[in-house]
Amino acid sequence: MESNDETHTAKVALVGDRSPHVRSHTRIPLLLETLRQRDGIALDAYWVPTEEVHATRLDRFDAIWLLPGSPYRSETGALQAARTARENGIAYLGTCGGFQHTLLEFARNVCGLTTAGHAENTPHAESPLIAPLACSLIGHEGMVSITPGSAAERILGVDRTVERYHCGYGLNPQYLDVLSAHGMRFTGHDGPDVRIAELPGHPFFLSTLFQPELAIDDGRCHPIVRAFAYAAVAHAAGGATVPVTTGRG
Template identity: 25%
Template sequence: MPRYIFITGGVVSSLGKGLASAALGALLQARGYKVRLRKLDPYLNVDPGTMSPYQHGEVYVTDDGAETDLDLGHYERFTGVSAHQSDNITTGRIYSEIIERERRGDYLGATVQVIPHVTDAIKNFVLSDAGDVDFVLCEIGGTVGDIEGLPFFEAIRQLGQELGRDNAIFIHVTLLPFIKAAGEMKTKPTQHSVKELRSIGIQPDILLCRCEIPIDPSDKRKIALFCNVPENAVIEGRDASSLYHVPLEYHDQGFDRVVLERFGLGDAPEPDLTIWNGISEAVNNPDGEVTIAVVGKYTVLVDAYKSLLEALNHGGIANGVKVKVKWLDASQFEDDENLVELEDVHAILVPGGFGERGAEGKIAAAKFARERKIPYFGICFGMQMAVIEAARNLAGLDGASSSEFGDPEVPLVGLLTEWVKDNETVRRHVDGDLGGTMRLGAFPASLKDGSKVREIYGQAAIHERHRHRYEVNIAYKEQLEKSGLVFSGLSPDGVLPEIVEYADHPWFIGVQYHPEYKSRPFDPHPLFASFVAAAKDHSRLV
């Protein structure tokens, strides 16, 4: 039976519960244990698929097509363990399933209530489909005291009792603010947060205290005393030099050791941190720097492109350079005079997105990269805009555009209404629900012999994760290829364009999928490694 670790947060949001969970998972793996990580989100959306990135950051997509919280990206990047549909649950999904069961009469006339029906559904989710693992780490979203999180806290409280003290522990992530004017670190917010948690029946076993400066021993003793935890269970969580140094920092603080001691596993072998030491060294001591422009729609919020940013960093690790990202709003490039912003960059990346805003600016960026021979990487929407640019300016298809923007003269990109997933045909309608109706998850693609992507991947067939509603129209393939744009990757049936490139360009590739979801610091995605290498080469020319 797996042992369960519940991670909660207090005082404020954005303390790094997801990163702490991922780092702890990596440390347990380094000691030889198998782990599984899960996220329980209290919001009423069924999933984050219809939420604006400004509301909740990026939507992360799993191989099996779940649209999930961005923390699952942290989990995968730190542990390499692929997440599934069953690893992210929301209040909306819980209530949706309960209401469906109530309408079918599954409750046999009983009054359906938060306790026991909602809490039982949450517990079933936590315990189900755990697989052959040693530890399941469950992060509870939000902050203790939030009204929408109460059913989740009650459910894990019950699980703590049912699983027993030897099989479940509670870690509480909290804040120790430093008041500069007073010159003091304040422990009171942590004390109140733990008091709130204890008031609903949960006594934390370990406190992970986020802070800017080291915790004074006297403050540690005070926290331990008032929060009823051992002094060695008050773990200091200071900001690290990079995300990938966090496991090393937490190990130095004894985080994983205290967790294992709490489970009676104090004699566990020491972790092999060779990989993490190597990654930290590569990040902290690069041989150079490249500047890559990300021309997007949500660039004022970096979390909207979290996986993308990390995949670029992984490409930097693979090439021994630091990647400096220049975030640029695509809308500004609707005025050609603003293209001067791209003059000093070593590569241009146009990421995914939805809607017409900024589209013309992304098309202009693709044209600038093509004409100036600057490495270009178009992902999902970024590929579609590169194809539209080629259609207009190389293939003579005036008025080429996407049906996403209205009724174009040349519908080069159109709404996807039918596709095959797991040998079953999936259909959607123009006026159908938006949630969960995209081409989601891992799909295969066949790569063209002699193409650049075939060389980069080193194989003829790939599986990559998708998240989109619109596809490039294969009917224009021949006309576009005559103009120089090569369709170097197609769905196995040859119907859906997956990759385009220019043979006469140093590095210009567009992909319909999202390769950033499968990149890891210890295993950078080949496209990102190659793209950053191209940027490095271009930096020597400017």
């Protein structure tokens, strides 16, 4: 991508309990440098532990990325990060545990399912919103089918993609209809199982059960990470349109 005449440095909150043992966390510096060198995108990134979200003005950031690493030290902090982005039109990406807590926040605060739970945090719940996967995806890759006309399709530029996972929990399918009825759109599937969720009408609100931060192809970031970065810059520029190159090329 060629540089714009006027560049804007986007302020991005990386919400998660940073650990050298979480592979996605260790990839972040490489991603930021790749975005700077290959795409000319300047991101000013700040790590925000989940237990410090309540004391952080996340609404002053251009973008929020709820990263993997659950169980989080503060479930409340993780949910607040997703809610802040959703309610304030801030560019948002949730991956793996971030995907799970994105749906949990939406269920509680939009769908009215105030007791919706996550089986990792409340293992004895009878019908958790986020439940153990029938087959764990820790260390696995899998095919994801993309819904035509979705934001995910525009970003990825394909109707199917192979993605990397490191998770053991996903959306309980019995809640799919109620979340959909309240506006959440599910646009990536592996068979009947949900892998991508997006929120129509929001400038950029995308969550994936897979971890796009683990993929760097030929020195370029995954298209979803790149699109998120462009959306952050667009927010910093006051909502100006920023071109997004779809696909992995």
